[in-house]
Amino acid sequence: MADTARGSSYPLIWEVVRQIPAGRVATYGQVAVLAGLPGRARQVGYAMHALPEGNDVPWQRVINARGEVSPRSQLGDNEGAEHYQRHLLEAEGIAFDERGRISLSRYRWEPSSDID
DNA sequence: TGCTTGACATAAT
DNA sequence: CATTATGCCAAGC
Numbered sequence: 001m002a003d004t005a006r007g008s009s010y011p012l013i014w015e016v017v018r019q020i021p022a023g024r025v026a027t028y029g030q031v032a033v034l035a036g037l038p039g040r041a042r043q044v045g046y047a048m049h050a051l052p053e054g055n056d057v058p059w060q061r062v063i064n065a066r067g068e069v070s071p072r073s074q075l076g077d078n079e080g081a082e083h084y085q086r087h088l089l090e091a092e093g094i095a096f097d098e099r100g101r102i103s104l105s106r107y108r109w110e111p112s113s114d115i116d
Numbered sequence: 117t118g119c120t121t122g123a124c125a126t127a128a129t
Numbered sequence: 130c131a132t133t134a135t136g137c138c139a140a141g142c
Binding site: 032039040041044045046047059062065070071 | 122123
Binding site: 040042046049050 | 130136137
């Protein structure tokens with residue numbers, strides 16, 4: 001579609017995240033570009049915040065450029081969420097280091113290399 | 117309608 | 130690779 005996808009790009013972002021294969025992770029910037037929103041990584045984060053519960057979007061596979069799971073800012077339930085994401089990612093086959101970080105150089109998803 | 121905050125990225129140090 | 134500073138855009142108030 002040639003439309004600029006403006007208005008609500010959330011469905012588009014969710015669609016991109018949904019295409020992330022298991023055992024692989026993508027950064028917000030990566031998803032942003034794939035969703036057609038170059039430089040709008042923050043909007044991707046907002047889309048995750050607006051995610052419905054009955055969705056098929058593995059948002060836990062979406063991490064920041066540091067290789068860490070989204071700490072959800074300074075919220076109080078961040079610890080539980082981080083541990084939960086870590087558990088899910090480990091189940092996918094992702095390896096975490098002692099600092100709870102992922103080796104992006106190893107698990108970064110390449111859409112051109114794996115079309116699922 | 118205008119300012120502040122924000123599931124971030126990139127460049128520089 | 131970690132931390133600090135700056136920028137982008139949208140949602141919330």
